[in-house]
Amino acid sequence: MNISKNLKYFFILPALLSVAAVAALAVWGLKPGIDLSGGSLMQVTYNGERPLVAQIQALAKPLELGEVRVQPADEASYIIRTKALSNEEHNNLLTVLGGLGSVTEDQFTTVGPIIGQELLQKAWIAIALVVLATILFIAFAFRGVSKPVASWKYGVVAIVTLLHDILLPTGLFAALGYFVGAEVDSLFIVALLTILGISINDTIVIFDRIRENLTRGDASGKNFEHIVDMSIRQTITRSVTTSLTVIIMLVALYFLGPEATKNFSLTLIVGMVAGTYSSIFLASPLLVVWQRWQKN
Amino acid sequence: MFAIRYWSIVILVVAAAVGFFLWTTTGTGGRFDFKLGLDLSGGTQLVYSTDTSKVAPADLPDALVALHQVIERRVNAFGVGEPLVQTEQGGALGTGEYRLVVELPGVTDVNEAVRRIGETPQLEFMLVRAGQENNLVDAEGNAIADSYETTGLTGTYLSKASLQFGNGGTGVQMPVVRVDFNSEGAELFGTITSANVGRLLAIFLDGKLISAPVIQDRITDGTAIISGNFTAEQARETVRNLNLGALPLPIALQSTQTVGASLGEEAVRAGLVAGIVGFIALAVFMILWYRLPGLVAVVSLFIYVLLMLAIFKLIPVVLTAAGLAGFILSIGLAVDANVLIAERLKEELAAGKKAQDAIREGFARAWLAIRDSNIAHIIAAVILFWFATSLIKGFALVFGLGVVVSMLTAITVSRTFMLALGLNEKSKLGRFLMLSGLRNK
Numbered sequence: 120m121n122i123s124k125n126l127k128y129f130f131i132l133p134a135l136l137s138v139a140a141v142a143a144l145a146v147w148g149l150k151p152g153i154d155l156s157g158g159s160l161m162q163v164t165y166n167g168e169r170p171l172v173a174q175i176q177a178l179a180k181p182l183e184l185g186e187v188r189v190q191p192a193d194e195a196s197y198i199i200r201t202k203a204l205s206n207e208e209h210n211n212l213l214t215v216l217g218g219l220g221s222v223t224e225d226q227f228t229t230v231g232p233i234i235g236q237e238l239l240q241k242a243w244i245a246i247a248l249v250v251l252a253t254i255l256f257i258a259f260a261f262r263g264v265s266k267p268v269a270s271w272k273y274g275v276v277a278i279v280t281l282l283h284d285i286l287l288p289t290g291l292f293a294a295l296g297y298f299v300g301a302e303v304d305s306l307f308i309v310a311l312l313t314i315l316g317i318s319i320n321d322t323i324v325i326f327d328r329i330r331e332n333l334t335r336g337d338a339s340g341k342n343f344e345h346i347v348d349m350s351i352r353q354t355i356t357r358s359v360t361t362s363l364t365v366i367i368m369l370v371a372l373y374f375l376g377p378e379a380t381k382n383f384s385l386t387l388i389v390g391m392v393a394g395t396y397s398s399i400f401l402a403s404p405l406l407v408v409w410q411r412w413q414k415n
Numbered sequence: 416m417f418a419i420r421y422w423s424i425v426i427l428v429v430a431a432a433v434g435f436f437l438w439t440t441t442g443t444g445g446r447f448d449f450k451l452g453l454d455l456s457g458g459t460q461l462v463y464s465t466d467t468s469k470v471a472p473a474d475l476p477d478a479l480v481a482l483h484q485v486i487e488r489r490v491n492a493f494g495v496g497e498p499l500v501q502t503e504q505g506g507a508l509g510t511g512e513y514r515l516v517v518e519l520p521g522v523t524d525v526n527e528a529v530r531r532i533g534e535t536p537q538l539e540f541m542l543v544r545a546g547q548e549n550n551l552v553d554a555e556g557n558a559i560a561d562s563y564e565t566t567g568l569t570g571t572y573l574s575k576a577s578l579q580f581g582n583g584g585t586g587v588q589m590p591v592v593r594v595d596f597n598s599e600g601a602e603l604f605g606t607i608t609s610a611n612v613g614r615l616l617a618i619f620l621d622g623k624l625i626s627a628p629v630i631q632d633r634i635t636d637g638t639a640i641i642s643g644n645f646t647a648e649q650a651r652e653t654v655r656n657l658n659l660g661a662l663p664l665p666i667a668l669q670s671t672q673t674v675g676a677s678l679g680e681e682a683v684r685a686g687l688v689a690g691i692v693g694f695i696a697l698a699v700f701m702i703l704w705y706r707l708p709g710l711v712a713v714v715s716l717f718i719y720v721l722l723m724l725a726i727f728k729l730i731p732v733v734l735t736a737a738g739l740a741g742f743i744l745s746i747g748l749a750v751d752a753n754v755l756i757a758e759r760l761k762e763e764l765a766a767g768k769k770a771q772d773a774i775r776e777g778f779a780r781a782w783l784a785i786r787d788s789n790i791a792h793i794i795a796a797v798i799l800f801w802f803a804t805s806l807i808k809g810f811a812l813v814f815g816l817g818v819v820v821s822m823l824t825a826i827t828v829s830r831t832f833m834l835a836l837g838l839n840e841k842s843k844l845g846r847f848l849m850l851s852g853l854r855n856k
Contacts, residue, residue, distance in 0.1 A: 154804070162678070206529055206668065225678045227525065231669040234462065237505055238804065245802040252794045260787055306737060309799055309807055313814070316795025317748065320788040324755075327784055357758045360704065361751045364697055368747035371693030372740055377682035379454065379736040387744065 126408060129400040133283055136393075140290020143297075149289070150296040152304030155239045157232030159204040162225040163216055164196040170219040175199070178215045184208060190300065196225065203229050242308040249315045254278060260323065261330060267343050268410050276409070277322050280394075280402045284318045285311045288389040292382075301382060310386035317365065318394030321358045322402045328354050329403070343410055347403045355399055362395040416837060423835035426718070426828055433721045440728060447728045450497075451520075452735035452809060455683050457676030458520040459528050463666040464505070465513045470664065479513055481663040489532055490517060515666060525673050533666075538570030538594070538657055540639075542607070543615035543627055551617070551627060558624040563617055566607050572600025576657035578650050581640065590650035591642040594657070601637025609633035686739040693743055694720070701750060705757045707848035708833065712753035715828040719749050722820055723813075732816070738809030745817030751788065752825030755781040760833075761850055770840040770849065774833045778826060785822065792818045 153160050172189045175197070179187045188200040204212065209227065216222050254274040261270035288311065295301035328350035366388060373384040440447035453460050470478050483502050490498040499518040505511040522528050543551065547562035574597040580588045596604055607616070608630050617627040618641050625641055645653065697716075701709035723742065727734060759781045763773035796815030803811055839845040 203670075206526060206671075210526065223675065224523075224673070225675040226673055228672040229670050231462075231464075233464070234505070234670055237511065241802050245798050248798050249795060252798070253791070256791060256794065305802075305804060305807055309737070309803060309810055312795055312799050312802070313744070316792050319791045320751075323787050323791065324784055327787065357754060360754045360758075364700070364750045364754065365744065365747035367697050367700060368693040368743050371689045371696060372743050374689075375685060375692055376689035376740065376743070377685040377736050379682060380686075380740040383737070383740055 126404050129404050133393075133397060133401050136290075137283055137286055140286045140293070143290045143293040147293045147297040149293055150300065150302045151235075151239070152302035152307075153200065153203075153228065153230050153235070154305050155235050155242070155303070157203050157230050157235035159201045159209070159227070159229040161199045161201075161209075161212070161227045162192065162196060163199065163222050164193075164225055165219075166195070166221040166223065168220065169195050169197070172197075174219060175216065178218065179212060182208065182211050182215065184212065203231055238305055242305070245308070245312060246315075249312055250278060250281065253281065253315065253319050257319075257323070257326070261326065268406055272406070272409060273326050276402055276405045277319060277326070279405060280322055280397045281315055281318060283397050283401060284314055284390055284394040287393040288314070288386045291389055292386070304382075306380065306383045307386055310383050310390065313387060314390030314394060318390065318398065321362065321394060321398035324358060325350060325354050325398055325403055329406075344407050347407050351399060351403055358395060358399055362391050366391050416835075419831060419834045423831045426831060430718045430721055433718075433725045437721065437724050437728070447731075449724075449727060450731045450733045451679070451683070452733045452738070453518055453520060453672070453679075454674050454736050455679045455734060455739075456520050457523060457674050457679040458518065459522045459525055460672040461517045461519070461525075461528065461532065461668060462670045463515040463517070463532075464669045465515060466665040466667070467513060475513075478663040482515065482666070485662055486515060486517060486532060490519065513664075514669070521676075523673055523675055525671055529668060529671075533668075538573060539619040540566050540568040540604075540607070541617045541619060542566055542611055543617050545614070548615055551615075552624060558617075558619070566603075566616075568596075568600065568603050568607060570657065572596045572603065573657060574600070576654045578654045579640070581642065589642060590645050590647045591640050592645070592650055592653050592657070594639045594641060596637040596639075598637070601635070604637055604639065605633060605635045682736050683739075686736065686743070690739070690743050690746070694746060697747065697750065701753075705754070706850065707836070707838070708753065708757035708760060708829075711829050711832045711836075712750050712757070712825075714832060715753065715824045716746065716750055718828055719821055719824040720746065722824065723817060726816060726820065727813075732812060733809060735807070735809040737803075737807045738813045741810040741813035742817065745814055745821065748792070749817060749821030749825065752781070752785045752821065753829055755784055756825070756829065764840060764846070764849060768840075770838040770845060771834060773840070773849075774830070774838075778830050782826065785825065789818050789822050 169191075172191070175189050176187055184204065185202045190198045190200070192198045199212075201212075209229070213222075213224060254277075257274040257277050258271050261273045289303075292301055292303050292307065296303070329347055332346045332350050369384045369388045369391065373381060373388060376384060436447070441449065465479075465482065467475055467478070479502055483500060487498075487500045490500055497520060499516075501516040501518075503514050503516060505514050517528075517532060519528055541563040544562055544564055547559075550559060550562050553559055574595045576595070577593045579591050579593045581591045612630050612632060614630055615627045616630050618625045618639075628642075641653075694716075698713040701712050701716075703709070705712065723745070726732070732738065756777050760773055760777035763776045763780075764770070768776060793815060796811050796818065799811035800808055800815065838849060840849070
């Protein structure tokens, strides 16, 4: 494998996927969950036969709750989404549902719009903070290396890679939101932040190797591209295995784990795969391209 | 060699002790049982916003503490297991309105919960209308509403209540409740008493008539004595209710979350299955790929799991669905250090080092990379902890703890075991065991 000769092939996949993700976000956008937008979510299970969605909606209409979205779940359950309900409105809706058969309420969540908005703001700040902390951390870790690539450039490349890693799962959820109504909630944001924290790890390992190889005596005389090639080859098994161990656990969580963390584990799986790919085939090649471009 | 083997046995004994501790304390409901969050145990979480506009900034901390106490007292009266009341500041930067988070495990009737938390014991002073002095209560002892007129003097003006003993005119020492008004209340009380000397002033607690003494004179010192044939116990309780009773700040329900017990049970079961199956799959992969270092990694990973579970019990960490996910994820991350070490070990062996030296070198050289990646994880965990709401905070906490504990188990436990096995790089078997992957070079 020769990185410097095959640069353009490595960039094709992440570039295509990133464009697709941006397009999905632009066209479909993300569906915010109630914890970010405010609203109520109710899950009910009918002990006997489950009534039709239309029946529920017809009976809910006189309650004037605005749009009532009813989504079947499992075999006998419904998930009902509305605007943020007051306690009284919640009771009225429950009474109506109870009129259609024996029903138990599995869960009810209501979030006021102020709290939702606030969490959304916090999410943006948290993402910005993680990115900032990462740049600082990398710049610090690589402060000793300034030739032939300045240490801050490692930081910038790492950030570009990270953005790619969170862009892909976000794009996926824009598509899932459109096709199956998947919502992004605060757990989704937690997953994105976790991806940032884990994925930077792989990138650091490779950069670390480049740093080590650059400072070794036998590196003199070899060009930067060659050193990058060598570093990738030395770390690729390690990068893939460490990601694989995490992915094994996440796949188990996705298929066997609680319903509440299904979307969360899916986001993480996609982010981890993207992160592993990008740390090997995006981060280091970008460094090479940058350095080449500057030389000319 | 002897010392290393000695230590590896110590580690195994400690691990067994931790395992015994986990085994004997789980499912007992005792102090060291796992604490499950509302989304796993079933229960209700209520978030209230507080209206602080009418409180002077200097008095705010006291008012918030008082509010916290009042709500805590009411919540404790529910008699459910370990309710939780937290005051937190909202706003994206934590500078917004103050909020009260109330968690009620086991309570799934939101209506009842909301009603009892919002309930305000009311102290009210009312004047008895002229001519109605003998028409205060009906046959059942209930106050007749038409006989009274409001004065505007209520428990909101209360600064404190205290228990005293006095002779209610009978010569016998009786427990009475002394009420001290704040300056505003004292003024109002003075105005009412001076304008109505000779009339009856009825004192109501929670809408119930306690007593209706005659106003003898203008009262300017802002204190009132309520003597209502209390027993000492009743008087004490009244004092406590008055002191803690009225909400010092108005609150409004902002959000609620209720999870039924069966949904929570299902989530716990699913989380457990996912964790066990994931662990087994991970162990198989590690042993097949990394052979002996892989096996050592699995043993140290198992010790990691035991230690984490014990820490969950000791701190205690409240486990939520997000926290369980964090723990499962952390197991995958915890072998990270072992992988780094195994890869380094291979390189050191290839460079012609002796087995014991290769292991020591491998650990030493992998340390920098392990440290860097863990710092990145800890940064993420801290920011996540700040961002998350209470049910998700568990994820950040478990994730952060996992990073620290796994670093410990990977570099101490794995290292000790690897060295204790006394591998020989010269023997064929020894080389085979220490290498990894599909090739044997």
